[in-house]
Amino acid sequence: MSQEHVRQDRVSPALPPVAPAVTAELVAALTPRLRKRLDAGIAKLAGRPAVRDGDIVRIAVDDSTDVELHAPGGTVTSADAVRCGCLLAPDCLHRAAAASAAPIAEPATEAATEAATAAHCEDVAAGAPALPDTERPERATPEQCAAARALHSAATAVLEAGTDGSGAVLQAELLRAAHTARLAGLPRAAATAVSVVTALRAARSADPAYRLADLVGALRDALSAAHRIPHAEGPELTELRGTVRQPYRPDGSLRLYGLFSEPVLTASGYAGAVTWTADAEGRLYQVSDVAPGGGGRAVGAADRAVRVGDTALTHRELSRAGLAVSGATVSPAGRLGAGAGVRAVRASGADWRAEPLDRLWTVPAAEQVARALTGGAGLLFLEVTLVGTLRDAAGDCLFADCAGIRLRLTAAHDHPALPHRDNLRLLAAARGSRLRIVARLTPAPHPRALLLATEHPTVPGTRVDAGLDRLQHADLPTAPAAPAPPAAAPTPQEAPVHLLRRRVQQAASGGRLVLSFSGNTAADVQRLSGHGLATAGDLLDELHAAAAERSRDVFGRLLPADTDRFAGAWLAAARYAEEVDRALCAAAWGA
Known part of the structure; x- marks a missing residue:
């Protein structure tokens, strides 16, 4: 670039x-x-x-x-x-x-959402009848169909051009499509369009946090929504529409125990921290503080006061302590509201190896992965033995043994202001240490997760937030705590779905022309078919054909490429690769 x-x-x-x-x-x-x-x-x-x-x-x-x-x-x-x-x-x-x-503004801040829903929550808590939902049509309205077509056209133009060709003009067309979708009552589609622009800006600015998979996922979601909205009905249409605001429901009194805090730093210019807590039954709740800012705000947000009731706890303190909340309001995703009727005071915390938090680590890893793959929070509570450093295609990662599962732990964020990667390097030197960790699942053909928090390698009962606390060499054990597990035996050859995924990523990055050059895909198709992935082979053939085929007019002149056909072939390949990755991920964990 x-x-x-x-x-x-x-x-x-x-x-x-x-x-x-x-x-x-x-x-x-x-x-x-x-x-x-x-x-x-x-x-x-x-x-x-x-x-x-x-x-x-x-x-x-x-x-x-x-x-x-x-x-x-x-x-x-x-x-x-x-x-x-x-x-x-x-x-x-x-x-x-x-x-x-400038950064892209979010449609509504969390504070505005909470203020708008506080009165409704109080009415429900007092027994007042909730306002009836507006009647939704069975099919998309003409305005929504037009907005979907505009989104499809803008996203297809980005896919045609790739990241290098998607400058400010194409980005503005996507932002216009996002605005049109929001006015038509399609907030989820609007959010996917903004996500594509955010990923494009991160790619073109060489943002260290940029990942090509993020751009592929955003483009896939945008094209998928634009494709399905005109044909969807009932529950499918309701899901595709999404909601402008997260509804907060009253949840009475809560006794919460801090788990860990993680920094938030987005390519769209927002930063802050999220603290995760759990109640006595193991249900997870979040307290967040995210606002416009950069790396400095992400690091400093951990020492800002938590915005729940009258509490003066910081995020860093809450992650080790507890919280007693009355009049709590909670979103479907588990986010705690900070409305006027919420009261909260500091309470005692709990060790990860003591009740009630201990139960989070007793759930089998396969069950946790299955829950994460079906729409859960994506958090994994694992007990691992550190093996050392492993180098793979994505870079160096921390290799660990989790009850016989060979797990690759990677940095949750690559921004130099955050200590994720430095902490991984130091932990790799603590071979043989047996630690409880919190990680976020990364769907892949092999067990992989982002390290978020861990027990201290030498101080029992102490936790380390991988993105906020910085380990030192003095924190490492002077000698391995136990013999490290033997090196993993050679694993069977993985299904080569990467042959299709790589073409999907190349198209998103370089545009249609990258796949339009003449070449023989027969070997890749044969290899895919040999591993039982005949459909992947057909999709690969169609993707290359759609990229390369150009018609001619009656005078023999080349006509413009059929970008709609190419976008359809790319979307089919991207959705297929996503589903196969999920299936292989579940199989790798035994889920």
Whole structure:
């Protein structure tokens, strides 16, 4: 990737988040000539200083010209709030460039959601009847079908161009599709479009946290939603629509025990921390603090006060202590609300090896994985013996033995401000140590998870949050606590689904042209068929054919490629690879 691409889409943490509709409107207003210069304009602004003055952020374009972003409440919500002092304003390039360089605003913050649902929760708690849900049509409305088509068109254009070709103009089209979907009552589809733009910006800015799998997943979800919405009915349509807000329901009084905290740092410019807790029955609850910011906020959020009731606990303290909550409100995902009726006080915590937290580690790993693969929180509570470092295609990882399962533990985040990877390297030197850990499942053909928290290797009863606490060499045992398990025996040859997955990833990264060059796929198809993956072979053939085939008109001139056919072939291959990965993951864990 060229240096121009690295610079032109870098999101500045100093800029306020900008609503997707604002960016789309400003880019659409540009003339064709200015659109061609938009990426260069973003690159120029990326190197200019930005100064915050209350709700206004000023970017010095040159010695005599400033661009101002007015963000009352922290977010730019209208095109008029982006102003420029140059002679060509308001039709200048600078306004669109500033909006395109800023983080993407989320549709509604958690605080706004909680405030909007607090009164409803109190009414339900008092026995008042809930308002009836609005009647949903059995099929998508014409507006929703049109929004789905717009999303499909924008996502297909990104897939055609790849990350290098998906500059600010194509990103703005996706943001416009997201805005249209939200107005049509399709918040889930809108969120997938924004996720694609977020992944594209991370890829083009060389963000260390960027993963190609994130872009593939976002594109897959966007195209899948756009494809199914016009044909879906009943429960399927309801699921595809999604909800704008997480409904918070009253949950009475809770006695919670801190488990661990993890930092949050997104490519869209949001950062903070989430603390996980559990009640006496093992149900998980979260307390979060996420707002616009960068790596500094992600690191510092652990020492910020928890926003539940009147408690003065920080996230770091809560992860080791407990919480007694009355009038609790909880979202379906287990997130605790912070409404006016919630009361919370500090309580004693519990050790991971003592009740009631001990029961989390007594559930067999296979059962935990099955739960994670069917929509759970994705957390695994495992007891492992550290073996050492293992190098695979994704880089170095911590190799561990979990009741005979050879587990690869990787860093949850690669940002240099967070100690994930440094802690992994140090733990690899504590070979033979037997520790309880908390990890997040990563679907793969072999057991793999992201390390989130672990017991201290030398201090019993002490926990280490892998993304917030930094281990030192003095924390390691002077000698292995026990002989490390023997090296893993050679495993049977894995099903080569990677042959299909690799083509899916290449198309998302390099665009259709990467797969359009002539080549023989017969060997890959034969290998897939030999492992019982004949469908994967057919999908691989169709993917290459859709990428390479070009029709000619009556004069023999090449016609434009059939991008819809290519998008359909890519989506089928991506969905198939996803499902096979889930099946292989379950088999690897014995789930």
